[in-house]
Amino acid sequence: MEPEFLFELRVCRWAERAWTPADPDDAVLVARQLGVRSRRWDTLILECDPDGLDARAVFGDERLDSDLLHVVRNAPGSYAYYRDALPDPGYGWRYVREAIHEAADRGLVETRRNGNRIELRRKYRYPDWVNRVVAVENKPDLSASAARALGDQLERDVALGLADEVWVATRATGDDVAPALYERLPVEAGILAVGDGVETAWNATALAVAEPGTRILDRPSGGEHDRSAARFEYVSPEWKADKRREIAERAYERGWRSFLDTMRPDCRSFEVRDPDTPLPYCTAKGRHVTAAECKGSCPEFAPEPPAWRSKGWPVDGGPGKALRRVLERQRARRR
Ligand code: SF4
Helix, strand or coil, X not given: CCCHHHHHHHHHHHHHHXXXXXXXXXXXXXXXXXXXXXXXXXXXXXXXXXXXXXXXXXXXXCCXXXXXXXXXXXXXXXXXXXXXXXXXXXXXXXXHHHXXXXXXXXXXXXXXXXCCEEEEEECCCCCCCEEEEEEEEECCCCCHHHHHHXXXXXXXXXXXXXXXXXXXXXXXXXXXXXXXXXXXXXXXXEEEEECCCEEEEECCCCCCCCCCEEEEEECCCCCCCCCXXXXXXXXXXXXXXXXXXXXXXXXXXXXXXXXXXXXXXXECCEEEECCCCCEEEECCCCEECCCCCCCCCCCCCCECCHHHHCCCCCCCCCHHHHHHHHHHHHHHHHC
């Protein structure tokens, strides 16, 4: 049976090619394994304003973390003392100063000294480039217990309303069991049945991302003698907007082919088979491999032969490096 990791890459590839954004003019950007706090989503689909995405590109490939976003989004059009220009961050100003220096080093804002004071002004306006965020949970083998655990998790996602939609991608089984399991998931969650193609088994409901959300901290087990109350807290729309921006920034930096960063494309046995769905394949093992197997401690790892490095290498790198460059180029093109 296909490991979850490969299933996840397949879903990412499908999303990149076939996801239909709510606004047909929007660009689609896919990333994997991103989230906030303890919640990490398997696949994230960002529906992006194409002009906004272009405007975002001038800030470079690296993500802007929350401190940098605070500086870049609030930097004034003409030079001003940073404490006058930026809203109170709610944390120490010294962290703001550090972020201003980092932003200046990265060419994102301009700074100058006026006596003891640091003044800044913006170079570019940070755009609102993400219109919608869609979270997909990949669960190829949806057993009864997996559906129960997933149902609980998705209810929390729905209550929080950080993503515009939440979906579950599961292997199409073609039997009668799946619909019964689907009923254990919240009705707001969409269901994708993944076989040779991908079918929508249930459509997702749009969540209220601009409204306050509810974070479920604890909930009763629901047993006969359980009289405990659920514990929850509210989160503001502003908090959600900030988190959505941070997630989008990480997705922008990372994309979904970043699995290569943790694998060994420089191993002589490493290949990417099926250019349509670039799944990592190991010729030594004779099958597709996961990131957990294909790493430095793999007993079958063998570096690329030196001869592979003769033509212009090692400056340009061997086939592993070349492969990485091709995939990086693809990722850049899609941006
Ligand atoms: S031999 Fe090991 S390190 Fe090399 S490609 Fe196969 S799994 Fe990866």
